Amino acid sequence: MSLLSVQNLKMHFPVRGGVFYTTKATCKAVDGVSFELQPGETLGLVGESGCGKSTVAKSVVRLLKPTAGSIQFNGHDISTKSQGQLRELRRELQMVFQDPAESLNPRHTIGQILEEPFIIQKMGTRAERSEWAAELLKRVGLPADGVHKYPFEFSGGQRQRIGIARALALKPKLIVCDEPVSALDVSVQAQVLNLLLELQRDFGLAYLFIAHDLSVVQHMSDRVAVMYLGKIVEMAPAAELYKNPRHAYTKALLDAIPIADPTKRRERQLLKGDVPSPINPPAGCAFGHRMKHPEWQESTKIDLRLKEVSPGHFVQACPCCVDL
Amino acid sequence: MAAPLLEVRNLRVGFQTDNGLLTAVDDVDFTLDAGKTLGVVGESGCGKSVTAMSLMRLLPQPAGVILGGEVRLEGRDLTQLPIGDMRKIRGNDIAMIFQEPMTALNPVQSVGRQIIEAIQLHEPMLPNKALKRAVELMEWVGIPAPDQRVNEYPHQLSGGMRQRVMIAMALSCHPKVLIADEPTTALDVTVQAQILELLKRLQRETGMAVILITHDLGVVAEVCDDLAVMYAGRIVERGPVSEIFAKPLHPYTQGLINCLPKLDHPPKTPLPVIPGMVPSLKDMPKGCRFAPRCPNKHSDDVLSQRQPWKECGSGHGVEACACFAQQLSAS
Numbered sequence: 001m002s003l004l005s006v007q008n009l010k011m012h013f014p015v016r017g018g019v020f021y022t023t024k025a026t027c028k029a030v031d032g033v034s035f036e037l038q039p040g041e042t043l044g045l046v047g048e049s050g051c052g053k054s055t056v057a058k059s060v061v062r063l064l065k066p067t068a069g070s071i072q073f074n075g076h077d078i079s080t081k082s083q084g085q086l087r088e089l090r091r092e093l094q095m096v097f098q099d100p101a102e103s104l105n106p107r108h109t110i111g112q113i114l115e116e117p118f119i120i121q122k123m124g125t126r127a128e129r130s131e132w133a134a135e136l137l138k139r140v141g142l143p144a145d146g147v148h149k150y151p152f153e154f155s156g157g158q159r160q161r162i163g164i165a166r167a168l169a170l171k172p173k174l175i176v177c178d179e180p181v182s183a184l185d186v187s188v189q190a191q192v193l194n195l196l197l198e199l200q201r202d203f204g205l206a207y208l209f210i211a212h213d214l215s216v217v218q219h220m221s222d223r224v225a226v227m228y229l230g231k232i233v234e235m236a237p238a239a240e241l242y243k244n245p246r247h248a249y250t251k252a253l254l255d256a257i258p259i260a261d262p263t264k265r266r267e268r269q270l271l272k273g274d275v276p277s278p279i280n281p282p283a284g285c286a287f288g289h290r291m292k293h294p295e296w297q298e299s300t301k302i303d304l305r306l307k308e309v310s311p312g313h314f315v316q317a318c319p320c321c322v323d324l
Numbered sequence: 325m326a327a328p329l330l331e332v333r334n335l336r337v338g339f340q341t342d343n344g345l346l347t348a349v350d351d352v353d354f355t356l357d358a359g360k361t362l363g364v365v366g367e368s369g370c371g372k373s374v375t376a377m378s379l380m381r382l383l384p385q386p387a388g389v390i391l392g393g394e395v396r397l398e399g400r401d402l403t404q405l406p407i408g409d410m411r412k413i414r415g416n417d418i419a420m421i422f423q424e425p426m427t428a429l430n431p432v433q434s435v436g437r438q439i440i441e442a443i444q445l446h447e448p449m450l451p452n453k454a455l456k457r458a459v460e461l462m463e464w465v466g467i468p469a470p471d472q473r474v475n476e477y478p479h480q481l482s483g484g485m486r487q488r489v490m491i492a493m494a495l496s497c498h499p500k501v502l503i504a505d506e507p508t509t510a511l512d513v514t515v516q517a518q519i520l521e522l523l524k525r526l527q528r529e530t531g532m533a534v535i536l537i538t539h540d541l542g543v544v545a546e547v548c549d550d551l552a553v554m555y556a557g558r559i560v561e562r563g564p565v566s567e568i569f570a571k572p573l574h575p576y577t578q579g580l581i582n583c584l585p586k587l588d589h590p591p592k593t594p595l596p597v598i599p600g601m602v603p604s605l606k607d608m609p610k611g612c613r614f615a616p617r618c619p620n621k622h623s624d625d626v627l628s629q630r631q632p633w634k635e636c637g638s639g640h641g642v643e644a645c646a647c648f649a650q651q652l653s654a655s
Contacts, residue, residue: 048512155601185367185539187598190583194594212512219585220592238591256517258542260584262566265546270521271514
């Protein structure tokens with residue numbers, strides 16, 4: 001059984017305005033996303049800013065209540081649970097945020113921050129909790145006496161380690177990592193990525209790994225899903241996706257990665273224009289619409305579901321972006 | 325050989341703080357020729373932005389001080405100029421674009437007005453002529469429908485378009501040097517590729533020199549001719565991009581190149597790392613500043629004595645720390 005199964009997830013936000021603050025439009029941040037995640041597996045989620053990847057992350061941990069669709073975690077449907085029931089589920093479902101400076105309370109010591117999950121879950125005595133906090137710190141490679149310090153006394157990379165320690169506290173099965181290394185320097189980024197891989201091996205964690213850096217995602221993931229304007233346009237095993245991208249958007253994204261090798265300079269096919277707004281998105285294939293593809297009209301008439309083109313390789317089958 | 329367009333010699337910049345004077349940039353040297361792009365890489369806090377700010381004489385006042393050294397633009401030492409003359413140089417001769425175009429633009433003025441302001445400051449002209457010029461500039465940097473966009477406000481534009489507006493403003497008076505401080509860090513890869521391509525095109529058309537400050541070695545490899553690697557306020561290695569990527573000499577440069585996840589690296593295996601952290605400005609080693617994190621064996625002398633700079637041919641130079649200097653002479 002899958003650890004996490006997301007079916008046709010939709011997250012729509014009303015856009016209000018005017019004198020009576022009426023709903024003027026709907027922002028379809030996530031519009032029909034489905035994927036599954038097995039225990040111990042990493043699914044990478046990539047896309048440009050505004051494509052809805054963080055909204056997916058927040059819905060999976062139910063920081064947002066989805067408009068439609070179901071999210072099954074370990075056999076329980078998260079999307080309909082009450083806050084009390086969620087508390088129990090969240091032991092096994094944690095999140096690491098992008099900006100470690102903003103996700104740690106500056107007025108709490110590291111000890112307080114790391115003990116909080118246990119307090120919320122009513123676990124252990126005071127002495128046990130402080131012992132656990134010190135162990136957690138050691139586990140992520142920081143000295144145990146750090147429990148008496150405050151977040152500002154640590155560097156960005158160390159704070160992200162603390163964020164990871166907090167997510168790890170309740171021995172979860174799934175950690176949702178929302179851009180965990182994009183605020184870090186490259187040398188520190190490598191340290192944190194190595195830590196995440198090591199923890200996954202030791203604890204059998206599954207990750208939903210969100211990042212905009214495609215080389216980081218490729219390094220971390222077993223499978224990768226590419227999102228564009230609230231929809232997954234392609235999903236495949238990592239090696240397959242990078243070697244053999246089928247969707248025009250995936251190709252464009254891969255082509256835009258700067259390669260740290262001056263001997264491989266090349267003329268690129270530049271994507272024109274910007275990501276369109278998810279408020280009133282175009283019908284049919286959104287990427288074909290952006291590229292003004294001559295066959296875009298065709299895509300509005302057909303069912304744009306993901307289609308399996310080779311084992312495990314799914315792509316949104318629209319005539320304008322994919323040669324089938 | 326003709327004198328370089330921009331020559332920075334022994335630049336030292338410090339900040340007055342409660343903990344005394346901290347030296348953020350220590351003995352930075354580089355030259356830049358017209359039409360060339362110099363990449364400056366390093367981790368946050370290594371002094372790359374402070375170097376850029378001191379070239380423009382835009383250090384936060386009164387804390388930031390240039391402690392010594394020269395910044396020569398076509399022979400004139402900018403560090404000695406009176407502030408009035410410096411103001412004429414900014415924009416006219418050296419211009420700058422910043423990382424976050426949203427904070428660098430004024431949110432309550434239309435972008436057109438802001439471009440016109442930049443034009444008229446340096447070149448008095450009638451308002452309608454300036455407006456026409458602003459529209460031309462916006463078209464030049466690839467903004468679609470410039471005659472409508474000129475009346476829009478920064479929040480109506482996307483990140484990439486805002487950065488284009490910044491570039492249009494910076495280039496309004498045809499500067500000889502453009503300093504781009506992390507111009508694409510806040511942008512998506514696809515938009516980053518557009519902006520880098522735009523900078524390359526504008527450089528070809530105007531022959532300006534560009535200093536590109538970034539932490540992304542991929543960006544450097546794509547667009548720069550030369551590279552300076554900064555660590556803790558000093559340049560530790562400098563040379564042509566192809567040379568440095570093919571044969572990085574300093575252990576820090578090697579570490580930086582190795583720790584990037586590469587598309588051909590086996591996935592889910594540990595990446596090589598640079599252990600530890602950058603030393604604090606308060607207790608910076610006198611000698612090799614990278615020594616505490618260096619994988620090579622080194623004696624304590626390395627920490628206490630300034631390590632010599634060594635040129636290794638074709639413009640490739642390195643701070644030759646004793647821990648690897650012998651290999652240099654051997655090869």
